[in-house]
């Protein structure tokens with residue numbers, strides 16, 4: 001089977017089975033989405049959604065959040081992972097958006113990735129959802145699923161390498177949607193510890209499934225430094 005055929009079969013299946021093309025994070029503006037995505041680093045959307053309603057009630061805009069202190073923010077986000085660092089990032093982020101971008105979330109990747117707490121994955125989420133650009137955010141689910149199925153090479157050990165390989169094969173019109181298909185497949189079917197292979201229509205083509213039935217497989221591990229864990 002060629003790589004193109006594998007992509008066609010995989011994306012065709014996921015489009016049919018996981019048509020959801022929106023984030024499960026709760027938000028009412030681009031700034032709130034940006035905050036929610038920053039909070040979701042190394043944390044579940046479900047957990048983030050338990051803290052953001054109150055946070056956004058008190059600090060709905062960059063201008064209002066820019067006047068808070070990290071300690072103010074911390075008390076509302078302390079149940080998410082890395083609350084100290086994230087509280088500092090959010091205040092600095094709100095201040096930059098207020099002073100440099102007049103309160104509006106910038107649209108360019110180069111601008112987004114210079115914001116405090118915003119890495120390439122977060123920037124791609126914003127580009128895709130807010131600005132409808134063909135951007136593919138590689139989070140832990142997209143990374144794992146892409147490797148398991150065999151969409152990307154074992155040499156692609158960083159999120160950026162996986163992003164580059166995926167975007168080489170996925171047509172521009174499907175890139176943003178493919179992020180959600182791979183994400184939700186990873187979140188609900190191809191889960192990290194116990195993938196539900198018997199419920200998955202990709203068994204016949206999946207590299208991981210085939211190998212696992214021969215011997216235990218060592219999966220490529222995502223390479224992140226401490227700082228990028230928060231992005």
Ligand code: SF4
Pocket residue numbers: 148149189190191195196197198200201202203206207208209
């Ligand atoms: S067959 Fe199993 S490991 Fe492969 S994509 Fe489906 S759920 Fe994941």
